[in-house]
Amino acid sequence: MAKKLRELTFELKAESPSxxxxxxxxxxxxxxxxxxxxxxxxxxxxxxxxxxxxxxxxFDEVWRRVLERFVNQTGMADARIxxxxxxxxPVVVTLRLHQALAEIAxxxxxxx
Amino acid sequence: xxxxxxxxxxxxxxxxxxxxxxxxxxxxxxFTELAGPRCRLSSPHLPLLGEAVxxxxxIVTGVGRHGSRPLFIASQEGRFVGGSVxxxxxxxxxxxxxxxxxxxxxxxxxxxxxxxxxxxxxVISFETGGVxxxxxxxxxxxxxxxxDQFQDCKGKVPVIGIIGGRVGCFGGMGFVAAATxxxxxxxxxxxxxxxxxxxxxxxxxxxxxxSDRALVYRVTGGKHKYIMGDxxxxxxxxxxxxxxGLGKVLAMSxxxxxxxxxxxxxxxxxxxxxxxxxxxxxxxxxxxxxWTFAGNPAAETLVDMKLDDFLRTVKRLENAx
Numbered sequence: 001m002a003k004k005l006r007e008l009t010f011e012l013k014a015e016s017p018s019x020x021x022x023x024x025x026x027x028x029x030x031x032x033x034x035x036x037x038x039x040x041x042x043x044x045x046x047x048x049x050x051x052x053x054x055x056x057x058x059f060d061e062v063w064r065r066v067l068e069r070f071v072n073q074t075g076m077a078d079a080r081i082x083x084x085x086x087x088x089x090p091v092v093v094t095l096r097l098h099q100a101l102a103e104i105a106x107x108x109x110x111x112x
Numbered sequence: 113x114x115x116x117x118x119x120x121x122x123x124x125x126x127x128x129x130x131x132x133x134x135x136x137x138x139x140x141x142x143f144t145e146l147a148g149p150r151c152r153l154s155s156p157h158l159p160l161l162g163e164a165v166x167x168x169x170x171i172v173t174g175v176g177r178h179g180s181r182p183l184f185i186a187s188q189e190g191r192f193v194g195g196s197v198x199x200x201x202x203x204x205x206x207x208x209x210x211x212x213x214x215x216x217x218x219x220x221x222x223x224x225x226x227x228x229x230x231x232x233x234x235v236i237s238f239e240t241g242g243v244x245x246x247x248x249x250x251x252x253x254x255x256x257x258x259x260d261q262f263q264d265c266k267g268k269v270p271v272i273g274i275i276g277g278r279v280g281c282f283g284g285m286g287f288v289a290a291a292t293x294x295x296x297x298x299x300x301x302x303x304x305x306x307x308x309x310x311x312x313x314x315x316x317x318x319x320x321x322x323s324d325r326a327l328v329y330r331v332t333g334g335k336h337k338y339i340m341g342d343x344x345x346x347x348x349x350x351x352x353x354x355x356x357g358l359g360k361v362l363a364m365s366x367x368x369x370x371x372x373x374x375x376x377x378x379x380x381x382x383x384x385x386x387x388x389x390x391x392x393x394x395x396x397x398x399x400x401x402x403w404t405f406a407g408n409p410a411a412e413t414l415v416d417m418k419l420d421d422f423l424r425t426v427k428r429l430e431n432a433x
Contacts, residue, residue, distance in 0.1 A: 005159035031191030086164035
């Protein structure tokens with residue numbers, strides 16, 4: 001039996017939280033070595049719930065560190081983040097997450 | 113990377129993603145995505161195989177306007193599993209065409225005299241290698257259903273194919289593209305049935321060297337397809353150029369659009385057989401021999417010629433539309 005797609009869930013809290021500046025955004029394409037992300041508002045008592053779907057095993061701790069850093073850097077709070085990953089490196093993950101937020105600032109990428 | 117409509121227009125179609133193409137092909141601000149990422153309609157099969165999924169299953173579908181016409185749009189994403197047609201991807205594609213057909217019937221029932229320029233049209237941006245092998249039965253079925261939908265649209269809703277993505281349009285979807293009413297390509301677009309890599313794998317490098325990009329483009333590229341008559345319009349590689357090409361086709365009456373079809377009538381089959389017989393006579397060793405036969409003595413120069421000059425000087429095969 002082939003390995004199955006893995007689903008990781010993280011509950012994180014920023015040190016100095018602030019609300020997600022939109023109720024929904026989608027960004028990215030699940031190309032090889034790339035990922036897409038949905039960020040949406042969800043009342044979680046200031047926490048951020050992140051769900052990662054990835055074919056890669058053995059990098060759970062790396063995911064946690066990358067996501068913790070992102071949540072702390074941006075102060076994101078009360079948000080649900082879903083990531084579909086296809087072997088993206090930690091650098092690409094960080095880049096895409098920040099690009100997604102930049103898209104909100106520019107008023108794009110809010111796909112229904 | 114803003115997805116603002118104006119900035120999209122001058123962007124390379126080849127390098128844009130499927131969503132940017134869909135937004136840019138419709139009139140400014142008119143595109144509404146249906147069954148988009150928020151619906152999270154990802155493949156139920158890929159997770160079992162340990163493969164990555166995408167919220168839109170590799171295709172953007174929606175509605176917009178093009179001038180006075182309602183436009184039903186599908187745009188495949190080549191970067192996700194090669195734009196391949198899986199179960200969800202296929203269902204989205206089939207149903208956007210079905211919606212166009214249903215909209216047509218409803219509109220005509222309400223307004224029997226509805227002018228042609230206000231009737232619905234379908235545009236599909238093909239970027240695909242065909243069936244997704246991980247869910248091949250569902251994918252193949254979707255191919256058949258899509259051809260069925262095209263047939264139902266006949267005489268009613270024009271179906272326009274666009275090919276300008278990196279992956280090109282190959283495999284089963286090469287057949288589907290051939291069944292559309294009109295095809296618009298850029299010189300970077302590629303269209304074929306069996307893809308270059310598959311031919312090489314099956315028949316060997318002597319038969320077809322898939323790493324020879326010049327050869328691949330001479331056999332499958334937009335310029336060759338234009339000369340052969342497999343593509344109706346050849347445009348520059350920008351979203352705006354594809355949009356203008358689409359506008360040119362959609363400004364025609366249904367009867368005129370129907371005449372753009374490359375296949376689908378006895379006369380077209382006869383014309384193709386005549387061409388084929390003539391080509392067997394000259395026994396071409398390369399696409400360039402066919403271009404010469406079509407009336408382009410300096411065939412070699414066509415490859416690198418700018419598109420404007422190419423369109424001004426090129427001679428197409430006789431059965432070309």
